[in-house]
Structure formats: structure tokens, C-alpha cells
Amino acid sequence: MTHEFDTVIRHGTVATASGTMDADVGIRDGRIVALAESLGRGREEIDARHRLVLPGGVDAHCHLDQPVGDGLRMADDFLTGTRSAACGGTTTVIPFAAQARGQSLRAAVADYHARAEGRACVDYAFHLIVADPTPTVVREELPALIDTGYTSFKIYMTYDDLKLDDRQILRLLAVARQHGALAMVHAENADCIAWLTEALEAAGQTAPRHHADARPMVLEREATHRAISLAELVDVPILVVHVSGREAVEQIRWARGRGLRIYAETCPQYLFLTAEDLGHGYEGAKCVCSPPPRDVANQRVIWDGLADGLFTVFSSDHAPFRYEDPQGKKPGGQEVAFRHIPNGIPGLETRLPLLFSEGVRTGRITLEQFVALTATQPARLYGLHPRKGHIAIGADADLAIWDPDRRVTVRNEALHHAVDYTPYEGMTLTGWPTTTLVRGQRVWDHGEFLGRPGDGRFLRCGRPEMARP
Amino acid sequence: MTHEFDTVIRHGTVATASGTMDADVGIRDGRIVALAESLGRGREEIDARHRLVLPGGVDAHCHLDQPVGDGLRMADDFLTGTRSAACGGTTTVIPFAAQARGQSLRAAVADYHARAEGRACVDYAFHLIVADPTPTVVREELPALIDTGYTSFKIYMTYDDLKLDDRQILRLLAVARQHGALAMVHAENADCIAWLTEALEAAGQTAPRHHADARPMVLEREATHRAISLAELVDVPILVVHVSGREAVEQIRWARGRGLRIYAETCPQYLFLTAEDLGHGYEGAKCVCSPPPRDVANQRVIWDGLADGLFTVFSSDHAPFRYEDPQGKKPGGQEVAFRHIPNGIPGLETRLPLLFSEGVRTGRITLEQFVALTATQPARLYGLHPRKGHIAIGADADLAIWDPDRRVTVRNEALHHAVDYTPYEGMTLTGWPTTTLVRGQRVWDHGEFLGRPGDGRFLRCGRPEMARP
Amino acid sequence: MTHEFDTVIRHGTVATASGTMDADVGIRDGRIVALAESLGRGREEIDARHRLVLPGGVDAHCHLDQPVGDGLRMADDFLTGTRSAACGGTTTVIPFAAQARGQSLRAAVADYHARAEGRACVDYAFHLIVADPTPTVVREELPALIDTGYTSFKIYMTYDDLKLDDRQILRLLAVARQHGALAMVHAENADCIAWLTEALEAAGQTAPRHHADARPMVLEREATHRAISLAELVDVPILVVHVSGREAVEQIRWARGRGLRIYAETCPQYLFLTAEDLGHGYEGAKCVCSPPPRDVANQRVIWDGLADGLFTVFSSDHAPFRYEDPQGKKPGGQEVAFRHIPNGIPGLETRLPLLFSEGVRTGRITLEQFVALTATQPARLYGLHPRKGHIAIGADADLAIWDPDRRVTVRNEALHHAVDYTPYEGMTLTGWPTTTLVRGQRVWDHGEFLGRPGDGRFLRCGRPEMARP
């Protein structure tokens, strides 16, 4: 007996960013080759009755095995990170190849490839982080890398070892414009943070909760306005990453109203955490990330922005550090001043279930918006469309089959990253992926991780259409 | 020999609002039943190589055979109107069943059905126009009609025979909220228009171009702000129709920034015409519509709004009056004062080619945005999704096959409406539909209209998800 | 022995809107004729050591003996009203001559003169209220009255017997523009109020506190935007009276930012009361006024507007009704539904002490701003400058001598109006006028009212410079 397809997913409700349909999905050679009311036999058949068939998530902002110096270490490498992604319905990740000061950008990329090689379980592309925009980097390395599939890079306006001054940013934005890359901006004013940190420390206020006091909204707003202005001067679109609340949102809306193409990303922590979560003794260190979570009123602003199209992409900003770990949230085994706590929280695996449960199920956003924000638009934004993030003929068969009614109480022990906590411990969510396929292969199925290290492939990104000048 | 499909469209590039794919489209019983790299035989085969296969357009704002009183008459009825639509790639129209003062709303609907019956060549739904919100209308007729598939209605803030006062608007918005309908608002301040018209007439300024002087942006802005405020008070989404320029756009952006769901529509006349076009003697009457076209700076604002998601829908506002006609733009055969010129311009057939050529081909918007604005989102907004406006398994096979490279110089003689002019005469456009299918049947094919009066079916609209309170 | 002056006020600190000085003030024939370090003898001498010598207040918005129909009656006529003013440091009042529908405007003015004649204890001018803008009123009466010293008029957007529609407003604004008068606008949307009132009554929510529910901020904002738009269309400045909070303020700021001359007034009730004050059973009726007081956050916005120049004038909007009175807050002796409670609160006498104590003494505004807001700018705005509202050579000797340190607990029994309550009962204030002079004559001195009915003179207002088109 012959099989028309390698796999057929039957009777599911297939959702794309523009609609849902009841259809069978036919997969051959890792790609979607047919969508129909009824398809012929597949070698493998998956019953998706009462299930949603969604494009696998594209997590366009996560940090895996990124060198962080100072005796610290990220908990997740490409293996545990992509495993965690797969188990949460995500089939593509775009972590960062970070240049160290003094390092060649090419070398940074080569090093990062070495870290991914043989370990990734889902497909991956790289954003670059340019921390040292020397003439060589600006004129040679960066353009060459853009040409060969590294078409986005992150600019930091804060963090001592990463931050660029305005002139460096202008130079990089000019490269983005000339070569059609997309610049992502981490918008916080470094000097303000330093000044506040100094003041807080002078006052003995060093507990984790003061991390939020050292990074109030006003300094994110300032940096956002500045980034917008620099982009306006260069006449190039940018993406403001991890937008946390009202004042930054207002700047972005204002820029859009003036006809500027300023894109925006937000993350689960700005919907589900508040500064209060940094407040319970040293445990608050678990929620130390930047920008910090704000308050309930700001959460509402972020929800509004997701619903009305302000945000193009919803990412995890997964930056994994173990809590009980001298290389993690307790550097050297100590409860340190907030300034020394490594920034970041885990979120690769919970990103989609959180938004599905609290966004789609509550009616705050539609299922189509969910797909757009978590898969289609990130793929598009970073030049991976139409191969990734979409269910369409010819696309990679990266799919997540969801049980929309399954109730799950989040427990870190049930997650698949290498971090020893989740900030969402104990939340009960409705909806979870039961099966994840990467290029047609099951990597997660009914509670079992089936992926194989090294099966994940590197993706060269095309030039983002949204970055066209 | 058996045929798996009634029709197969082969080798085309299929575009939806969320992406494009190279795929064959299989049609059976008027519906799309398969999308695949390669499909089996169809009884009929259409070669779409080098062609785009798009969802047929949904023109969510047009006026056909609408009684207008005063010895005037719309040039297009359901036959010529839907014929024109089909030849321009549009497969669904939503004209207005307009209540006259003193008339029952049900009677207005019944009358309008009679006008459509046996004449429509593409499918159609009805918006209601409520001009007389009596207690019976508000409490009985309107809720009952919403329940039976008339789920949107237009509120006029101007025109003597249609305009409602704020209290009437509030009552209708409350019905929209309670019954899940979508209110569309024509936002111009009637009193301001009357006052300016009086002043212009007193000064002898009655030429067509003074129509624009009588309706400056400020009064559209005022009415837009007021409509937003009334909607905010009732806590219900609304759609502001035919937004013409910057000041109205700014109000809508401001409302969105405050978390209000204010949707917006715009039309070709605000992209391609300016107030100058009202200015060449009495010929300017051809471009008299309300709100009037503005200027080039305002056109840019509208383009920005299309590109960045401000507008949900792009409609024609086709309101057809013949120029050389005593029942049209020369009432009683006279060149009359602007106040007496019937408002409206034709646009059903040119809507899509104009936006495709000047939007998609120039790169101002993507092909996906084109599909979204002209088909998917209007269908969704008015409760016709997923049946209309989308290419997906199970959807009606309403399709337009486009030659994206065909250059066409717009000539009214080549159009299929019953109007004796087009405001776009002489424009050269790139891209035009070569074939249009309604539920799998060709109605337009390589220059020939093949539709049959009465083949178009009435569509009951579902409750618009965007109108959920 | 001869006297150079009728009166000399010695050793006081004299404050104007632009500074303070230690100076003697010499008065002759009711006017200020000298300011000097040291002046010669006066027939009368007033020791103002440790006292402030301020221009007497100009209360540019108060209602005295205004016919209100329905068996209701204002508690204060020109005698008690101006007496109360004098005892609170106010030396000029500008109440309203209100036209009834069907009445000639001239007749309304004549009637109002009759009410003032022989009773006023301080000087007075009249604003007009145009409730019936017939062609005669618009073309003849109003222009003639403007010419003869009635240069401002109030337009109501609410109240059934006063409200004008937009077209009537446009006509009146055109008169203001043509004849150089200043239009004052009461900005609340009548239809929204009616709709909400109906809904509240249908739900049995008729207690005084629901007065505030029937007039939420959004409808004041809407009317403010509309008034701005109408003024923009006519190209004429306007004054928005009794602005109550953030959303209206934002509209006014927005208009100013666009170069429009939109002036604004606020009143004590928006600084010192909140909607809570309407909430204690029927006693809340004492604080029923329109717009209603808002909340503490809105109070802060009003304070900011006073401090930064948004507001040009601070008035009482004194609209006096007795509480225990069948002609007052208990119509016919009943506790009625909020809709039937006469709108208004008393405030002529407390206006200045409230702002002085909580504004100047706390440092929220400067003494110069206090003088500007309460005396100089109102006089200027309504064409009474330089005669009133200022301490300068040649100006009327209308002066209030303040003890800036005197602590007074507000008790209605100590006030001089004819109302049986004050909303500020029990507040302890710092600073109170000890002596008030009108054209050099003491009318209030150390707790004694010395004014004489009929001594107050009618003032013809010049054309307001701020209303110049």
C-alpha cells in the first residue's frame, strides 16, 4: 500500500494568522504539501479531532548559552533550551550571537555556531549583538553577515559591556538601512540606571525589589524616544524590544502617528508579573529582568497593544539563570545586591500557553492574533517567512497541535529547561500543546520529548521586508 | 474519467492575508476543498501560472439602487453594480438597506431584498441604515433583524433626511452593544455644513468646488471625536467609515491609544483624488462626495494608515450617479448649486486595481495587506468570515485571478457600471483581475462578463467578533 | 490741616499680578492716585502693617437673582450677593442677564438692570446669556448690546431651557468675531446627560450622587472638543467656563498647541470638592452643580493648570439655592430625584480665601498668580481693565486688605450670603480679608459689613482684547 503523504494530520482545526479552517494537513519531506477537506493516506496519521493545528511558535527573542562573563552562566544551552521550546509548542528560536568588546563579529558568530552545532532540537537563526562597532565591523563584517543570512541585530542602550552611544547607534542604523537589516533596540537609559543604582546603594537599598526602582518607566520612555529619533534621523525602521508599559507605548504610538515605522515587541513578563514580584525577600531575584515588570495598569496597556496591532511580535526574552546557583541568581553562592543579580527570567516553554490561556481563552485577542504574534509575524519580521511561522503549501511542517481545553497548573518540575524555577509556578492555564512537529517530525508528543540533539537546523534569514527603507 | 474537483486552478501564487504560497486550488460544489502542491484533475482547469490567486474582494461599503428621493436615481442597480464588482475582482458586496423616515425598518429591508432579487451577480449582504429610530425600531425591529443576519448598521451624523442626533445615536449604540451588532458612523457635523453652505451661498459661491469648502476637515474631526465619545460612553466598538485625512486619523489614533476599539475605513477617493478635482467648472460635480477629497498631504496620512494597521477596511463607497443625467449630477438637467448635487462617485470596479497598482506595486503596502484590507478584514468585520474573503479549506470559492503585470489605462467605456464617467479616467494602472469566480463559477474572464443575474445570493451576516463588547 | 488724599493705606505690602512692593497707597475721589514709599496725610488712614494690599477680587462668573422658573428661586439677589462678595474681598461681580426663550435680549437686560438697581453694594457688569438667538437677536440686539458695554455672553450646550444647537452656536460665535465680544461656553453634551439620566432613573438611581453619574468627564470632554472645533471653524477665541478635570484640560491644551486661543476658567468646587461630596444621602444635594466635582486626581490636574497658566480666570460660579427651602434644593419641600435638584453651589465669599489658603500659602501658586487669576485677568478678559482688578495709578480704589496669617474656620453662620449652607463648612483656612474698599469706601472692615445698597455701580465693559479675532 502506498502513502501519498509521510504524515497526515486529520480533522483538526487549522489556524493561520488570517483564519481558521477544518482541514487535513498533508506532510511530505518535512513540508506541508496539502490542505484539504479530506486527504489520502499518510504513512503516519495524527488524529487532531477537537484539536487546534497551529504553526509552531517562533520565539524571536531568547538567549541560549550566551557567554555572560563574571563567573556566571546561562542555565540553558541549545539542547535544553530548544527542548524546552519544543515542549511548549515552539519550533523556531532566534537567540543572539553576541560580540564581546574587542572580538570580531565573525568570530562571535562562529563561536555561537559551535555552541548550537549538534545540540539544537528545533530550527534556529541568529540575531547578532553588536557591542563593538569598529570600522571593520561596520564596513565589512556586519554587511557580509547580513548578506549571508544574519539580517537582524540588537543594539543595547544599557548594560556596561554592551551599551552603545548614540553615534555608534547611528552608524549601525545606517548599516541597517543600507543593507536592509532590522535593528532591534533595547531601550533603557544607562546613565539614569547608573545614577539611580548609586543612589539606592548609597541608601543601603540593595534588595532585589530595588532593581525595579533603579529602572523606572521614565528611563525606558526616554530611551524609546531617543531610539525613535535616531531611527527617524537615519530614516530606517527599528524594532523596540521588550516594551514594558504605558509610557514607552505612548512614544511608539506617537511615532507611528507621524508615519514612522517603529515596530514593537513585548513579552510574557509584562503581562503576568509586576514589580511586586521582585518584592519578597531575595526570592524576588527570580523575577529580576530588564526592563522590570511594572504594575497592573501597565499590564492593561500591554494587553491593549497586543489587541490593537501596536505589537508586531510576542517573544519570551528567555534569559535563563538558575536561582540556587553560584553561577546564577546567587553569584558566588551569595545573596548579592540587585546590581549584581544576573538579569533575565526563563520563559521559552511557557510563552505560548500563557498567551493562549489568558489572551485567547479570555477573548482579549483572537486565535488569529495569537498565531500572528507568536509565529507568523516574527517569521516575517526576521525574514523567515514563508518557510516558518505559517501553515501554507510549501512551508516547513513546523506545527503545534493544541488541546485548547486542557487545564495545566504550571510546575517547574514539569518544564524542560535547565532552570530551577519558573516565575509562573502555580498558575493554572487552559490550553497546552499536545504534539509538536519540526519539519514533520514529532519532537513533543503527549508529555514525551522526542527530539534529537542536532536535528535542529540553522536558518539563514532573508532580508526583512519590514526593514525596507 | 472521473474528476476529483469541479475546478482546479493550477500553478498560481495563492495569497491570503497572512502569506503567499505556490499551490493548486481545488474547488468542489462552489467551495475550496483542497490546496496542494499538486492536485488531481478538475472538470475544469484554469492555468494560473504567473498569476496571483486572491480571495475575491469584499466591498463592504457601496450603494446600489438605494432610493434617494428628489427625482434623483442611482445609476447602478444590483445587476449593473454587481456586474461591475465582478469585473473588478470583487465577489461580495454589502450595500445599504436604507430606512426612510416614517418607514418601518423591516419594510426597508423587504423592499431592498426585492431590488436585489433576481438581479445580483455576486453574493451580497445588507447593512441597515437607521434613519428613524422609533421605539419600535430600537426595541423590536432592529434587534430582530440583527438576529436574522443584518448585523451592521450605519449612523449618519449629517444629511438632512438621514442624520440622527446624539441621543438617537446613543440609543442605537446601546442596541449595538446589547445585540452584538457593529455600528458604522458617517462622521461629519451637519450643523457646521449647513452654516458654511449658507454662508457660501450667500456669497454666491455655489460651484462644485465649494462643496469641499462646506465640509472642511475640522468638521469631520469634530464628528469623529463625538462619535468616539458616544461609543466610549456606551462602551461599544464602532467603525468610522470613509475617513478622509489627518485630523480624523489623529482622533482615531488617540482613541486607540486610550484602549478604545475604534475601527476605521477609507476609500480610493482619499488616496487618488484631491479637492482640486472638484475645481474644474461643473465637471467637478463628478467628484462631489462626502467627506470630500482633501489634499496630497492628507493622502499621505491615509497611505500611512493603510500601511500601519490603522485602517481595518478599504471600501469603494460606490454611490453611482450619472453626470449627464437629470436624475444624476445635473438634477433636472441643470448645473445646480453644490448643495443640490447628489453626493457620491462610482468605484466598485476600480477599487482593487487602484490599490493594487499604487499600493502593492509601489511597495507602500504588502500583498498580504492588500488582501486583508480588501477582502479578509471586511468579511471578518461584518460576520462573513470564514466563508468569504479568505482562501481556506471550506470557504466559498470566491476568487480573483490577477495578472500582476498587466498595464491598463482606465477608461470608463471599458468599465461595467451604468455610470457615464469614472473619476480615474486616464490613469494607467499595473495589475488587473483576469478572471473572477463566485462560488466556483466564472463571472469575469479575460474581458468577458459571464455572470448571470440572480446567481448572486443573499448572505446572512454573523455577529461581528470585532463588535463584541 | 489739608489732606493730600482721601485715604492713605500705609505700610502694607502691595501685590499686583506682576510683583509685590512695600508702599503706601494714596486714594482720592475713589481712585488710586499715588503709590510711594511714604505718602502725605490722608483724611482717613489705614494701617496695613503686616498686611497684604491686593486688588479687590473680580468674580467673573456668578449668578445673582437670575430667574430660574419652576417655582425655584436663587437665594441671593444683588444685595445679599454683593454683600457676600465684599466680605470675601471681591469688589466687582459679573453675573448673567439671562434671556428666556421668546424674550427679547434687550428686555432681559432691562429686567436685570432693575434687579441690580439700588441693591448692589459692589460694582457690577453683566454677561449676557443668549438662549434664543433669533435673527433679531443675532443681527440687531446682540451687536447693539456689545456696542454699549455688554461684551461677553454665555452659550450653553446643555440645560433644556438654555441649550443651543451647533448651528446656533456658530451664528453666535460669528457675532462674537464680528463685533469683538467674548463667548463663554458651558461645555457638557446635553444628549448624553439626558440619555444617562433616563437610564439612571429607569434603574431607580435618583439620589443626588447620581447627578455625577449622569455627567461623567467624557461628555464634558466631548462638548469641549466640539466647542473648540466650532470656534476654530469661525476663527474666534472662546472661554470654556468651569473646567472640571483632566480630559477637558487635555482638549484645551491640545487646542492651544495648535495655535488656537482657547481660554479656560475653573472654580473652587473643582479644587475642594469631589463626587464623594454628593454622596451622603440627600445632603449631597448641597454640592449638586454642573459639571460635577470629580476626584482627587482631577483636582491635581486643575491645580497644575492654575500653576502653569492654562487657566486665565478663577471664578466662583456662585449659583445660590437654599437647602432647606421649597424654592431651593428641596423643590416643593421634597427630596426629589437628582434631575430636579437646582444646580449650583454658593461661593462668592469663600472663593478668594480658599484659593489663598490652599494655593498661595501652600506654595502651589504665587501671590502674583493669585492676583492675576482672581482679579487682573478676569478684569482684562472682560474689558474692565485697567479700571478694575489692578493696583495702578488711575485705577478704581477697589482694594482688599488681607491678613495673610489669620486662621478662620469656615462657618456658614459667619458668611454673608442668603444661602443656608456652605459646601466648605468646617474647613480651616489661613488668610482672610480684613478690609475691603470699593472705590475708596470701606464696605467690609474687621468683621463688619459697611456697604450700602445702591452704592455699587454698573460697569460697561470694553471689548476684550483677548477676543480680538
Place this chain on the structure above:
Amino acid sequence: MTHEFDTVIRHGTVATASGTMDADVGIRDGRIVALAESLGRGREEIDARHRLVLPGGVDAHCHLDQPVGDGLRMADDFLTGTRSAACGGTTTVIPFAAQARGQSLRAAVADYHARAEGRACVDYAFHLIVADPTPTVVREELPALIDTGYTSFKIYMTYDDLKLDDRQILRLLAVARQHGALAMVHAENADCIAWLTEALEAAGQTAPRHHADARPMVLEREATHRAISLAELVDVPILVVHVSGREAVEQIRWARGRGLRIYAETCPQYLFLTAEDLGHGYEGAKCVCSPPPRDVANQRVIWDGLADGLFTVFSSDHAPFRYEDPQGKKPGGQEVAFRHIPNGIPGLETRLPLLFSEGVRTGRITLEQFVALTATQPARLYGLHPRKGHIAIGADADLAIWDPDRRVTVRNEALHHAVDYTPYEGMTLTGWPTTTLVRGQRVWDHGEFLGRPGDGRFLRCGRPEMARP
């Protein structure tokens, strides 16, 4: 025969910021001691019939004899600068004592005193320029200087030898807050200027007109927003100096609307020059100043801001360099690239006549606003009130007697500075001061300069009330 007064100015129209009066002004011992309808004899009598008697101007932003390095030299020292001021009706100047990097702030002040000593012809105070905020400066020198009468300082966000980074600015703002000083901010983004300058030079675009291209509005707006944000963080008022147009104005309005105390200054060059004036060959160097003049639309925005209270102060920003001078606009005798042209234009003498003629005479602002903007408010803003900037008993008799009708065509040869050009050459103005008195002494009278070097006294400034935290 005895004289009651040293000087009496008779029959003039005396104007203050809050009104005008017909009054004689009596002066004794250099102070105003009487204002009256008619005063006794003065040893000296000045007939001011048909004349305006105004407070002498306070020019709160000018540069005199300020070391500029690089072989350049300012054309005006304290003698020629204050002479020019006096002849233009200005009686107080506040130039800058500028710290060089590495220099003690005290030393800078001492040096600057030496430059003024024996040369100033009108009274003067000093702003500080802090270019090197070392711990000593921040903790000791600056607080001590504030305590002894140097209560304002300028922060530069641009110019290589002056600019501070955000952290330095924060430290200085904290000093301002703690010690009650007023920080003035020059808001242009240095990095943007450098980047644009580099690009322009690379393209060979070095003519003076490219100075404007290197400093577009967007970078002034960015720096303005940033300055506002830093002030907001520290919670301290600031003054944004020399605001040039719409985008910066919008930021300031936005900040005010949020309750922040952001004050603003503008200058004649933003009302009377445009970028075009930099465009006529090398002569454009005469108008090279920063920010550069913009265009006519921006001029209107500045006029609106003067009329509606946005601006607190109108200064000259006199920064005098000779055109035909190797130490001036042609460094080393060469026509240099715009980057090397010293920034600044002369304006001390023309500031008041320009604003009087084009502001007061045209009706754009009132005479009272003129006085406020040019004298009263600058004095107040910098702690010189009530001694300076006001006509009041006890104030210094610093007066300018104006012939409001005198028509003067501006000719540099008729001015009294040491610069060899004026940007306003050839403009015909209406109104000019005929006589200027400093502390009662004539320094300018009917075309003759009568001042004596050294008569001008140093003024210790009080703590600015507007800078109260």
C-alpha cells in the same frame, strides 16, 4: 528750592507686566520711590509725554568676553556689550561665567569678575557654565556659589568642550534641586550633530548653510525630550534655552500637560531668521548659531508660544563674533567649513526693538506680555525680582523710555556693539528706546551713550522661586 526727587519722569504711560497707567515716576537714590498722577519737583525732570516708560530690559542669556579658545575671540567685552545693551533699552545682563575642563568653578567665576570689573555700564549677574562636574565642583564649589548669588547654571548637551553626559547632567540637576538653583539646558544631541557633520563633510558639503543640515529639528527635539526626562527623574524644574521650533515646543507642551515644570526661552533669531539666511555663500556664516534658525512655519509656532504663555523668557543669546576677522567668523582669515565657524550672532541691542515692533505693534503680543517676557519674568526666573525687571516702589530705577512710533531702519553702523554686522541689517522697525536709565542715571539718551564703564554693578541672584522643588 528743595526737590522731593532726584528725577521725575512726567506724563509717561508706565507699563508693567500686568497693566499700563498714566503716571509720573519719582526716583530717589537710584530707586523708584513714587508713582502718582502728579508728583512734586525732581532735581531732574524727564518729559515722557507720548512715551512709554518700561522696565529696562533684562537680557538673561548673552555671552560677553567669554573665552572660546582656538584663536577665536568674542567681539564684545563687558564694556561694548553692556553699552550696546543700554542703547537698546536693556539695563541688566546675565552672561555666563564658563568653567573650562580642568578648571575650578570658583576660578572661572573669579576670572569672569575680573573681566567685568570696571567695564560694565549696566548691572549684571552671572550664570555659571559647568563643563567639568568633578566631585569637588558638585559637592563644594557649586553649592557654595549658589549660596553666594550664582543661582543658575547652564548645562550643554552639545559642543565638544562643554557637553555633559546624562549622568553628569543628573548629578547637576540633583544639585539644582537640593540647593534651589535653576538649571538651563542647551538641548541638542551632540552625537547626531557629529554624525551628520561627518556625513556632510564626507560629501563635501561644508558651506555655512550646511550648519543647518547638521542640526535638524529632530535632534533638538530628542535632546529636549531627554532633558525633560532627566528633570522628571530628579524631580526638578529646568529651563530649556533657545527653543527654535515646533518639535521642541511640542515636547515642552507635552511635559507641561503632565504637570512638569519645564520652562522655555526663545530668541529673536527664531522669529526673524530662517535657515535660508545661512544660504548666501559664506555670508551665511553671519547667521550661524545653534540651534539654527528654521523656517517660516516654525517661526509661527514660536510666535504662538510667546502669545500663549509657553515661553517664560525672551533673550538675545548674544554671542558676538566679527565677520571679517581671523578671530571671528573667518578663523585665521579663512572661509572655513561650517564646523569651524564660531557659533553665535549679535543681538543685545536689537532684541527689544525687534520684539516690540513685530510683536507689540502688530498685535501678536500685548505690551504687558512684552514687558513680562523681556524684563519681569527673566528677573523673576533668576532671582532678581523685585529689584529688577519691574516698575514698582522700591525697585531699582532701571527704566527705558520708548517712543512707540519711531521708525528706525536697522543699520549696524548705528549700533553700539563691537561686531561688524547685524543679521537684521535693513529691517525697518517701529518703536525704539529714546532714553535708558540705570538706577536713575541716564546711560542712553536721544542717540547718545552716556554710560560710564564700571558703573554697572554685580548682582547676587536670589534663589529662583520657579526652581523651588
